[in-house]
Amino acid sequence: MHRMIFSLILSGIFCLTCATLAAAAGEEIYQLQTGFKLAPAIIMVALLAVYVGVGFLSKVSNTSGYWVAGQGIGKLGNGAAIASDWMSAASFMGVAGLLYLKGWFGLGYIIGWTGGYVLLLCLIAAQLRRFGKYTIPEFLGDRYNSHGVRLIAASVTVIIAITYSTAQFKGIGLICGWIFGMSYQASVFFAAGVVCLYMLISGMAGVTRNQQIQYVVLISAFLLPLWFLMNKAGGHSYLPQLEYGKIISNLMEGKVAASAGGVLDAEATAELKRAYLPWGKGDFYHFIALVFTLMVGTAGLPHIMIRFYTVKNEDVARKSVLWGLFFIGLLYWSSPVYAALGKFWNPTGGKEVADMIILSAPEKAGLPTAFIGYLASGALAAGLSTVAGLLVAGASAIAHDFYATVLRPDCTDREALAVGRLATAGLCIVVIGFALYPLALIAQIVAMAFAIAGNTIFPVVVLGIWYSKSNKYGALAGMSFGLGMTLLAMLGWAAKIEIFSGSGILPATSSALLVCPLAFLINIIVSNIMHDKLDEESADCADELLRKIHNLPGYGDQTEQPKTKAFEH
Amino acid sequence: MAEKQRVNVNFFAPSTDSMKAEVTVARTIIVFWFVLSYCLPVFIWLAGLGDPNGLGESFLTQTRFLGFPLHYWLLAQGCTLGYILLCKLYCILWDKLVVHLHGK
Numbered sequence: 001m002h003r004m005i006f007s008l009i010l011s012g013i014f015c016l017t018c019a020t021l022a023a024a025a026g027e028e029i030y031q032l033q034t035g036f037k038l039a040p041a042i043i044m045v046a047l048l049a050v051y052v053g054v055g056f057l058s059k060v061s062n063t064s065g066y067w068v069a070g071q072g073i074g075k076l077g078n079g080a081a082i083a084s085d086w087m088s089a090a091s092f093m094g095v096a097g098l099l100y101l102k103g104w105f106g107l108g109y110i111i112g113w114t115g116g117y118v119l120l121l122c123l124i125a126a127q128l129r130r131f132g133k134y135t136i137p138e139f140l141g142d143r144y145n146s147h148g149v150r151l152i153a154a155s156v157t158v159i160i161a162i163t164y165s166t167a168q169f170k171g172i173g174l175i176c177g178w179i180f181g182m183s184y185q186a187s188v189f190f191a192a193g194v195v196c197l198y199m200l201i202s203g204m205a206g207v208t209r210n211q212q213i214q215y216v217v218l219i220s221a222f223l224l225p226l227w228f229l230m231n232k233a234g235g236h237s238y239l240p241q242l243e244y245g246k247i248i249s250n251l252m253e254g255k256v257a258a259s260a261g262g263v264l265d266a267e268a269t270a271e272l273k274r275a276y277l278p279w280g281k282g283d284f285y286h287f288i289a290l291v292f293t294l295m296v297g298t299a300g301l302p303h304i305m306i307r308f309y310t311v312k313n314e315d316v317a318r319k320s321v322l323w324g325l326f327f328i329g330l331l332y333w334s335s336p337v338y339a340a341l342g343k344f345w346n347p348t349g350g351k352e353v354a355d356m357i358i359l360s361a362p363e364k365a366g367l368p369t370a371f372i373g374y375l376a377s378g379a380l381a382a383g384l385s386t387v388a389g390l391l392v393a394g395a396s397a398i399a400h401d402f403y404a405t406v407l408r409p410d411c412t413d414r415e416a417l418a419v420g421r422l423a424t425a426g427l428c429i430v431v432i433g434f435a436l437y438p439l440a441l442i443a444q445i446v447a448m449a450f451a452i453a454g455n456t457i458f459p460v461v462v463l464g465i466w467y468s469k470s471n472k473y474g475a476l477a478g479m480s481f482g483l484g485m486t487l488l489a490m491l492g493w494a495a496k497i498e499i500f501s502g503s504g505i506l507p508a509t510s511s512a513l514l515v516c517p518l519a520f521l522i523n524i525i526v527s528n529i530m531h532d533k534l535d536e537e538s539a540d541c542a543d544e545l546l547r548k549i550h551n552l553p554g555y556g557d558q559t560e561q562p563k564t565k566a567f568e569h
Numbered sequence: 570m571a572e573k574q575r576v577n578v579n580f581f582a583p584s585t586d587s588m589k590a591e592v593t594v595a596r597t598i599i600v601f602w603f604v605l606s607y608c609l610p611v612f613i614w615l616a617g618l619g620d621p622n623g624l625g626e627s628f629l630t631q632t633r634f635l636g637f638p639l640h641y642w643l644l645a646q647g648c649t650l651g652y653i654l655l656c657k658l659y660c661i662l663w664d665k666l667v668v669h670l671h672g673k
Binding site for chain 1: 575576577578579580585587588591594595598599602605606607610613614617623624625626630633634635636637638640641642644645646648649650652653655656657659660663668671
């Protein structure tokens, strides 16, 4: 424990030093006001103190308390927890940025990220709950009785953690850069330092996150500025989420803020109108592909599935999804307001300003810096807790699934723990590397993580639950295909190959429309071909698990099976 | 060795009563989900086919609803509302069709 604290402090200090050194280079952070801002810095520290402090006050003594933190809480509380887990720098900054840049087309992100919950609820949630274990690699490993399947699932968890964290790091970096007036590269290192310190403080003595209060902190930081902004934009400030419609209608006619010129000329108006017409920023195929990818991705993301175990009562678990979606809806009803107001004050901004639009719109509106600081701190807190959760999940996949289960089954807990710590540090370094030269906008990077989940995890989990003939050979073939194609698309995007770009046939952000159904098909076909080759033990394992998750008669009869002990708890 | 009775689970051919009930609920919701998520964009696409610029301008983009262009409102707020209602419908259907089968 002491060694971990020491190494975390050391790496935190290292990152902060790197940041200060690099800050000497001091280039501009995009188009925002530069320089150190005292008020936002104080607010940031205070908000993080509240955020972590709440966890200290509501600390639970045993480690399993972390997972079942919501046990005594009703559907409303667990709904808030689901929403608080969901809120990251991507939802705070990224969605508004994409809506700003892509107008109507960006709405695909909103319906993709809300509609996915419906799919998850229908196909996976209830059955997976009855399985009673926490991680997707465990579920798949038991269902298919195969180390190979388990390892691929664990690798996917790690890759998703890296991709997702990269996007969060970009967000945290941009915010730190704005508050402390550093260059982007410097602030990424600074952000890494902040992340390490956050993980150190919140990881000490088993602090749990009190997600209900954290949700309130986050959502209030996001919503409150809207009333002021709407007021400045000439609205009545009654309900910004309904009032911004008029602003969008005006934008389509070229009417913008007086400070941005009042009424735009014909060319600029046409450009603005284009953004808000359906296919101005992307065609029909890409819209459907994006929506589909984000939906299957949401339903296949490991850290979202886990949330169904946070309440013991199955009835409450179902209803809490309803509330969770409602609380997430509040966020997504508000992101477009920021985007629309951003257009209103800065109609011609491009990619450089997109990810910072939630800060830049208030700044252009002349909102006090302290107020924007509150907003920025909310986004920072959302990003930090997401990164901390993801790094821990990724590291535990390495330590638990790779090392302790497959590589060295006889290792001690102590060794596994050490591997876990090393893995956390390793992941952190990899993420910094990617974040220094981000591939795309925040929401786009996150969408790639969703593509991975949708192409690999979603098909194999759905078939694992709903198709008893699916076996380990089919699972391996389907997962390898899904993962391979998604990574290929991501590499292709990075190498700027046409068919993998935003306008190609297989964009990295929305590859699942083509790849996911194929992965289903491959899984089914290979499973049927290899049906006779399947050994008895694997078939028994699958049967036992299926009996359990579908409440079939005969569960627990075959006590001579070695695997059955895994089902008792 | 005698062939052991294997478990047979198939989404399109549910075997037990409780599985049938669960699949019925899931199917109903998925149909609505599909209409909301895909038929709506298709509708906007079909309506906008007449636009010579290929941008999809149509009566949907010209109509105003609560101040919004209708095509914008439908996706930005209509869909989100629809999904929340679908979750509610799921809970109602599940309570009605499935819960009594589990003896709870």
